[in-house]
Amino acid sequence: MKKRKRRRERESTIEKKVRKREKxxxxxxxxxxxxxxxQSIASLVTTLPIHKLKELSEEQCWSIIEAKxxxxxxxxxxxxxxxxxxxxxxxxxPLAARMVGGLLLGKSLDEWLHIEENWLLDLRDENxxxxxxxxxxxxxxxxxxxxxxxxxxxxxxxxxxxxxxxxELWMAEGFLGGNDDMEIVGNMFFHNLLExxxxxxxxxxxxxxxxxxxxxxxxxxxxxxxxxxxxxQVRYIGGHFTFDELPSxxxxxxxxxxLDNFHTFIKCLLxxxxxxxxxxTLRACADLEKLPNTMKHLMNLRHLHLPSRIELPPExxxxxxxxxxxxxxxxxxxxxxxxxxxSLKNLKGELExxxxxxxxxxxxxxxxxxxxxxxxxxxxxxxxGLQPHPNLKSxxxxxxxxxxxxxxxxxxxxxxxxxxxxxxxxxxxxQIPMLGHLRHLKNLYLHxxxxxxxxxxxxxxxxxxxxxxxxxxxxEWLEAELMPNATDNRRLSQLVVVFPRLEYVKxxxxxxLESAPSHFPCLxxxxxxxxxxxxxxxxxxxxKLISLTKLRINSIDGLVCLPDWLLHKxxxxxELKIIxxxxxxxxxxxxxxxxxxxxxxLEICYCPNFRELPYPHESHGxxxxxxxxxxxxxxxxxxxxxxxxxxxxxxxxSCAESLEKLELLELSNLRMDVGMVTGCLQKMHRLSExxxxxxxxxxxxxxxxxxxDCSLRGTLSTSTSYGESSHSSVFDAILKxxxxxxxxxxxxxxxxSRDLPEQLQHLTxxxxxxxxxFEEIEELPDW
Numbered sequence: 001m002k003k004r005k006r007r008r009e010r011e012s013t014i015e016k017k018v019r020k021r022e023k024x025x026x027x028x029x030x031x032x033x034x035x036x037x038x039q040s041i042a043s044l045v046t047t048l049p050i051h052k053l054k055e056l057s058e059e060q061c062w063s064i065i066e067a068k069x070x071x072x073x074x075x076x077x078x079x080x081x082x083x084x085x086x087x088x089x090x091x092x093x094p095l096a097a098r099m100v101g102g103l104l105l106g107k108s109l110d111e112w113l114h115i116e117e118n119w120l121l122d123l124r125d126e127n128x129x130x131x132x133x134x135x136x137x138x139x140x141x142x143x144x145x146x147x148x149x150x151x152x153x154x155x156x157x158x159x160x161x162x163x164x165x166x167x168e169l170w171m172a173e174g175f176l177g178g179n180d181d182m183e184i185v186g187n188m189f190f191h192n193l194l195e196x197x198x199x200x201x202x203x204x205x206x207x208x209x210x211x212x213x214x215x216x217x218x219x220x221x222x223x224x225x226x227x228x229x230x231x232x233q234v235r236y237i238g239g240h241f242t243f244d245e246l247p248s249x250x251x252x253x254x255x256x257x258x259l260d261n262f263h264t265f266i267k268c269l270l271x272x273x274x275x276x277x278x279x280x281t282l283r284a285c286a287d288l289e290k291l292p293n294t295m296k297h298l299m300n301l302r303h304l305h306l307p308s309r310i311e312l313p314p315e316x317x318x319x320x321x322x323x324x325x326x327x328x329x330x331x332x333x334x335x336x337x338x339x340x341x342x343s344l345k346n347l348k349g350e351l352e353x354x355x356x357x358x359x360x361x362x363x364x365x366x367x368x369x370x371x372x373x374x375x376x377x378x379x380x381x382x383x384x385g386l387q388p389h390p391n392l393k394s395x396x397x398x399x400x401x402x403x404x405x406x407x408x409x410x411x412x413x414x415x416x417x418x419x420x421x422x423x424x425x426x427x428x429x430x431q432i433p434m435l436g437h438l439r440h441l442k443n444l445y446l447h448x449x450x451x452x453x454x455x456x457x458x459x460x461x462x463x464x465x466x467x468x469x470x471x472x473x474x475x476e477w478l479e480a481e482l483m484p485n486a487t488d489n490r491r492l493s494q495l496v497v498v499f500p501r502l503e504y505v506k507x508x509x510x511x512x513l514e515s516a517p518s519h520f521p522c523l524x525x526x527x528x529x530x531x532x533x534x535x536x537x538x539x540x541x542x543x544k545l546i547s548l549t550k551l552r553i554n555s556i557d558g559l560v561c562l563p564d565w566l567l568h569k570x571x572x573x574x575e576l577k578i579i580x581x582x583x584x585x586x587x588x589x590x591x592x593x594x595x596x597x598x599x600x601x602l603e604i605c606y607c608p609n610f611r612e613l614p615y616p617h618e619s620h621g622x623x624x625x626x627x628x629x630x631x632x633x634x635x636x637x638x639x640x641x642x643x644x645x646x647x648x649x650x651x652x653x654s655c656a657e658s659l660e661k662l663e664l665l666e667l668s669n670l671r672m673d674v675g676m677v678t679g680c681l682q683k684m685h686r687l688s689e690x691x692x693x694x695x696x697x698x699x700x701x702x703x704x705x706x707x708x709d710c711s712l713r714g715t716l717s718t719s720t721s722y723g724e725s726s727h728s729s730v731f732d733a734i735l736k737x738x739x740x741x742x743x744x745x746x747x748x749x750x751x752x753s754r755d756l757p758e759q760l761q762h763l764t765x766x767x768x769x770x771x772x773x774f775e776e777i778e779e780l781p782d783w
Contacts, residue, residue, distance in 0.1 A: 055092020068101025102196035153224035172257035
């Protein structure tokens with residue numbers, strides 16, 4: 001009974017999600033796909049016949065098993081002799097194949113045969129997947145690992161797990177033993193569960209970054225719940241609480257091991273926190289302002305997650321078990337000096353040390369003993385005393401006031417494992433470290449008024465991201481060259497192999513920069529902002545560049561147009577954005593066949609002299625018009641370009657069916673062909689955002705439209721006047737294209753508006769209408 005009840009509850013939840021999407025129409029470009037194992041859920045969506053997926057073939061099952069069992073190597077020939085038998089046991093189910101592949105990972109041929117003969121023998125009934133799942137669990141090599149797996153079932157189905165926090169909770173439960181390597185064991189357990197597909201990785205986009213979560217397949221969750229045998233006792237509570245203080249009795253929980261305040265508003269922790277002798281993890285919220293002085297008593301604390309730049313209490317050096325400490329601020333207070341770090345031998349991962357100006361000399365800096373941790377003239381000696389461990393992966397130096405970096409930093413000879421380097425606000429520094437030999441370096445950030453001298457940028461075999469920001473004194477960024485050998489006094493001009501993996505370059509506020517290298521074989525994204533000269537852009541976007549996908553240009557005074565070859569060579573360019581370039585007149589000198597045929601986003605804003613959009617010549621045939629007309633364009637935005645007088649009809653027509661966003665604002669000299677506009681609007685089936693305002697032919701009022709239809713996902717807005725028939729036809733075209741799906745209409749009048757547009761009475765779909773600024777209308781029409 002309980003199982004049937006839970007099944008009904010899940011079906012009800014899924015049904016509600018499907019019902020929410022019922023308003024989606026069948027307009028061109030819209031669609032909804034529902035995947036489910038439940039026939040009753042599939043029957044809720046009956047617009048099209050239900051497509052029942054067939055079982056995978058034995059070959060397809062084997063390809064999944066092979067990818068899991070041999071992720072890096074080819075399958076040895078002796079294993080291929082039994083693959084048919086094993087693949088057949090999966091009965092065409094991808095989950096079963098994935099589980100079997102994880103089960104066989106790292107095992108010998110004899111072990112394969114033993115599993116195939118003894119464990120995969122009886123998999124012919126409808127519960128075969130459950131049996132394979134149970135088999136995967138039974139073959140987990142450690143009882144502690146099995147406990148960690150079962151523990152995951154206390155989270156609801158579909159819950160997004162974070163690796164670090166889950167390992168900390170396993171540790172708090174005592175599943176990882178009591179030795180010094182609990183984190184290593186926990187991460188190994190986590191990896192084992194991933195290998196066996198008992199946990200799945202989920203990547204979510206968050207701006208330019210990826211957030212990685214993990215969750216359980218529903219059937220795997222059922223298995224974990226059955227093993228824990230506590231699904232009837234587990235209760236879940238969730239909500240948003242304005243929780244701003246801990247109870248005074250918190251200190252009585254002497255066996256507490258994990259305290260997570262991340263989603264609270266607690267500003268001050270109680271002194272009784274120091275009584276939690278067994279506490280291993282403390283995670284504070286972003287609002288925390290003060291820590292108690294009793295923190296020094298938490299001798300078993302291993303992970304301390306705090307907001308940045310919070311003042312630490314005295315004697316933090318007593319927390320000798322500490323592994324995670326993200327920030328340490330040096331202070332003049334007793335027990336708050338940099339020497340407190342000296343006894344924290346187990347620190348790993350990231351550590352930001354600030355207020356280094358309060359370190360008085362090299363000897364005091366040495367007491368921090370960073371060399372032993374894994375993971376004015378006096379200022380130079382202070383930095384020299386902070387030499388880190390050779391396994392350091394990320395180095396960021398901020399606000400260094402000295403002229404010369406210490407030897408360990410300038411040569412980087414002992415830091416071959418560095419993957420990221422940042423020099424920020426080093427105003428007086430006259431030298432950039434020798435970096436080209438760092439074979440693992442991926443990210444390089446040079447920010448805030450660093451000087452630059454010497455030819456130090458060389459080969460960078462692993463560098464993927466480079467940022468040069470606010471380098472006021474930087475005038476030249478030279479090509480790397482081979483240096484002469486001992487028998488040759490001449491300087492060789494042959495270029496070395498540079499930046500073989502560099503994909504992202506950002507150059508911001510390097511006002512004096514006049515040159516840049518031209519060899520970027522893998523460059524995909526380039527952003528250049530606030531520069532006088534266009535030469536660095538022309539050099540980086542040289543004739544050899546063919547991999548560019550995104551180009552963003554902001555405030556380059558000397559830019560008149562892009563290099564002639566840029567659009568032609570970079571066929572994968574999908575985004576082009578140019579703003580605040582006062583001398584820009586056109587995109588390229590000559591727009592030829594094949595240019596930017598895959599461009600999806602084009603934005604040109606605040607360029608007063610821009611006067612010409614790309615358009616094909618009349619002599620081109622129909623096929624060339626398709627290539628020239630930006631046929632893949634999804635977003636076109638042109639704002640505040642008073643020099644633009646013409647909108648090429650060929651370009652707009654060719655991208656009408658792909659366009660999702662059209663924005664034409666404050667183009668004071670643009671003359672629009674109303675017939676062309678109305679014709680194109682009727683073809684824009686995918687349009688989700690439309691804004692046309694302050695253009696001479698349509699400048700007296702605004703209309704805002706929004707729709708629940710997939711093809712009209714955002715807010716539609718345009719400008720038109722109702723007094724002239726030509727302008728009325730623009731409005732009519734907009735309404736005609738969205739009449740079936742329109743659910744909300746925002747209508748803005750003018751001082752001259754004496755009635756509402758008659759086209760409104762022809763809208764048949766239920767909708768809400770909001771009227772603004774129709775001061776002359778005394779009553780609504782009786783339609």
